[in-house]
Amino acid sequence: MRPRSFWIVLVAGALVVAGLSWAVGMTLADALRMAGIAGGASLAVFVLGSAALFALRRRSIMTQATGVALTTIAATAAASVAAADAMFLSVHDLRMLFVILAAAGTVGLLGAIILGRRVAGASRSLAEATRRIGEGEVAMPGAPTSTAERSSPAEFAHLADELAAMSVRLQEAHRKERALEASRRELVAWVSHDLRTPLAGIRAMVEALQDGVVSDPATVASYYDTLCVEADRLAGLVDDLFELSVIQAGALNLHLVQASLSELVSDAMATASVFARAKGVRLEGRMCSEGPPLALSTLEMTRVVRNLLQNAIRHTPSDGTVWVETGVEASQAYVAVEDGCGGIPDQDLDRVFDLAFRGTAARTPSGDGGGGLGLAIVRGIVEAHRGEVSVRNEGQGCRFEVRLPMDGTAG
Amino acid sequence: MGTRVLVVEDDATVADVVCRYLEREGFAVERAADGVAAVELALAAPPDLMVLDLMLPGLDGLEVFRRVRAAAPIPVIMLTARGDESDRVAGLDLGADDYVAKPFSPRELVSRVKSVLRRSQGAPAPAGSTPATLSAGDIEVDVGARDVRVGGAPAALTVREFDLLVFLMAHPRTVFRREELLERVWGYTFGDVSTVTVHVRRLREKVEQDPATPSHIRTVWGVGYRFEP
Numbered sequence: 001m002r003p004r005s006f007w008i009v010l011v012a013g014a015l016v017v018a019g020l021s022w023a024v025g026m027t028l029a030d031a032l033r034m035a036g037i038a039g040g041a042s043l044a045v046f047v048l049g050s051a052a053l054f055a056l057r058r059r060s061i062m063t064q065a066t067g068v069a070l071t072t073i074a075a076t077a078a079a080s081v082a083a084a085d086a087m088f089l090s091v092h093d094l095r096m097l098f099v100i101l102a103a104a105g106t107v108g109l110l111g112a113i114i115l116g117r118r119v120a121g122a123s124r125s126l127a128e129a130t131r132r133i134g135e136g137e138v139a140m141p142g143a144p145t146s147t148a149e150r151s152s153p154a155e156f157a158h159l160a161d162e163l164a165a166m167s168v169r170l171q172e173a174h175r176k177e178r179a180l181e182a183s184r185r186e187l188v189a190w191v192s193h194d195l196r197t198p199l200a201g202i203r204a205m206v207e208a209l210q211d212g213v214v215s216d217p218a219t220v221a222s223y224y225d226t227l228c229v230e231a232d233r234l235a236g237l238v239d240d241l242f243e244l245s246v247i248q249a250g251a252l253n254l255h256l257v258q259a260s261l262s263e264l265v266s267d268a269m270a271t272a273s274v275f276a277r278a279k280g281v282r283l284e285g286r287m288c289s290e291g292p293p294l295a296l297s298t299l300e301m302t303r304v305v306r307n308l309l310q311n312a313i314r315h316t317p318s319d320g321t322v323w324v325e326t327g328v329e330a331s332q333a334y335v336a337v338e339d340g341c342g343g344i345p346d347q348d349l350d351r352v353f354d355l356a357f358r359g360t361a362a363r364t365p366s367g368d369g370g371g372g373l374g375l376a377i378v379r380g381i382v383e384a385h386r387g388e389v390s391v392r393n394e395g396q397g398c399r400f401e402v403r404l405p406m407d408g409t410a411g
Numbered sequence: 412m413g414t415r416v417l418v419v420e421d422d423a424t425v426a427d428v429v430c431r432y433l434e435r436e437g438f439a440v441e442r443a444a445d446g447v448a449a450v451e452l453a454l455a456a457p458p459d460l461m462v463l464d465l466m467l468p469g470l471d472g473l474e475v476f477r478r479v480r481a482a483a484p485i486p487v488i489m490l491t492a493r494g495d496e497s498d499r500v501a502g503l504d505l506g507a508d509d510y511v512a513k514p515f516s517p518r519e520l521v522s523r524v525k526s527v528l529r530r531s532q533g534a535p536a537p538a539g540s541t542p543a544t545l546s547a548g549d550i551e552v553d554v555g556a557r558d559v560r561v562g563g564a565p566a567a568l569t570v571r572e573f574d575l576l577v578f579l580m581a582h583p584r585t586v587f588r589r590e591e592l593l594e595r596v597w598g599y600t601f602g603d604v605s606t607v608t609v610h611v612r613r614l615r616e617k618v619e620q621d622p623a624t625p626s627h628i629r630t631v632w633g634v635g636y637r638f639e640p
Binding site for chain 1: 432492516
């Protein structure tokens with residue numbers, strides 16, 4: 001019992017006793033004597049009952065509830081008998097009192113048993129729900145699954161809600177775990193396949209040169225050129241893989257300096273324009289507002305913008321346009337890149353930043369070095385800057401947005 | 412008209428080298444860079460052999476294989492860049508005649524092409540003098556008719572499975588290392604011995620009563636295989 005409710009009951013009880021004794025016209029001395037006798041007898045029984053309840057403390061809720069009821073009834077009975085004895089009632093009246101007490105006690109005990117049963121039932125169904133959650137079943141918060149749960153006491157209902165919420169969180173954690181595991185497997189497949197592909201080309205060409213299968217000078221020269229390109233591609237893939245493993249290991253070491261995002265974007269556009277021209281893609285952009293310098297790693301953030309631009313140019317058909325926008329919005333600096341890829345199916349939008357995700361089943365990288373790790377690297381670096389990256393379909397293609405916080409405490 | 416080989420490979424460099432090697436050996440070579448074109452070409456004029464990359468744009472290599480095989484029993488050598496053993500042998504499990512893992516030697520590929528063609532064009536098994544019929548337990552083989560019966564019921568064996576079974580039955584109780592089998596049944600002096608392992612597994616599934624505890628094609632642990640009549 002909480003101390004506050006204890007005092008409330010004590011004071012209310014004293015007031016009732018005083019009020020009743022005044023109403024029946026008892027003298028103060030009589031009232032105090034009777035209250036003392038009745039209270040003392042009750043207290044004695046209560047001490048005995050407490051000892052019994054202590055002994056029962058590990059038994060079922062029902063047994064304990066019955067014990068509480070029995071103690072209360074016995075205390076009332078003891079008080080009545082003691083008071084009756086003190087008042088010198090006739091033997092007949094005393095026997096009547098015993099009959100009344102026996103009847104009232106039986107009904108009280110029955111009530112306690114019914115109540116205990118309900119509480120015990122609620123506790124059992126809670127245990128059952130917990131077991132189900134343990135077995136991986138999801139319970140919905142606020143959706144009781146049985147009558148016992150619906151009518152369970154407030155504490156149990158609260159506990160059931162907590163359990164349900166916990167099971168939802170558990171489920172979410174399992175889902176994330178599985179997604180991570182799947183992306184790891186995908187990465188392993190990626191490494192295995194995409195590193196082998198340029199190697200296969202190199203191996204085949206070298207052997208062809210050795211065996212003199214190609215001999216005319218023009219073809220031989222083109223083979224040497226291709227060998228260089230393939231070796232570069234392999235080096236690029238190894239670079240990406242290295243970067244990604246550093247990001248995933250949480251070992252990305254950002255050298256933060258105060259720098260302007262829009263300037264960094266402008267530089268990256270200048271570099272990418274060569275690639276865009278070669279593909280016949282227009283690369284255009286606009287600086288909407290010049291934000292204050294941000295604390296960022298210029299090296300890594302340049303890589304982010306470069307990857308986004310390369311990705312956009314690669315997926316835009318020739319004669320298409322890649323649109324770049326940078327500015328400040330809602331205390332965030334942003335850079336957005338819109339391509340003409342024709343849109344990404346909705347179910348794939350979430351996955352474009354996953355490891356080694358490619359829109360098509362064809363996994364042989366095109367000659368421009370699209371390794372499939374570029375966007376995963378983008379996300380890793382942006383998140384290390386406490387920023388966020390998102391993608392949505394817009395116009396002729398999709399719009400990638402990187403948003404960085406402007407409070408200058410990146411990392 | 413010479414022997415026609417269809418090369419299905421989306422990597423232009425690899426395709427170029429493979430085609431040059433095959434042309435140098437006197438084959439009439441056709442090329443397809445994606446799965447859809449490959450199926451069209453193969454069905455329009457079935458080649459004598461197909462070299463098929465497993466990962467293709469448009470239509471996956473395994474699907475190309477299924478569609479082509481459903482129409483004609485063209486011998487197929489698969490190229491795969493996947494590292495996982497189970498991925499590598501997926502093609503063999505479907506019934507491809509051979510597979511080569513990337514990066515590969517084009518020289519080796521050519522020798523495999525020739526070997527598979529030799530077998531599919533009905534040259535005698537390289538097992539030397541083999542009796543006309545063989546039998547062991549409930550397995551009966553009519554070597555000349557290339558007919559295998561297990562407990563009286565015909566068993567559908569691929570060319571290599573048949574060769575392997577005949578070779579093992581012709582040399583009962585002799586232990587062969589995987590490399591030896593690769594050389595004497597396949598005619599390869601180099602290559603990946605897991606080809607042998609996969610074929611032994613498939614063969615057991617077709618001729619053994621209980622493939623998990625084979626009574627004829629026994630594993631000699633740490634060495635190779637032995638046929639127990």
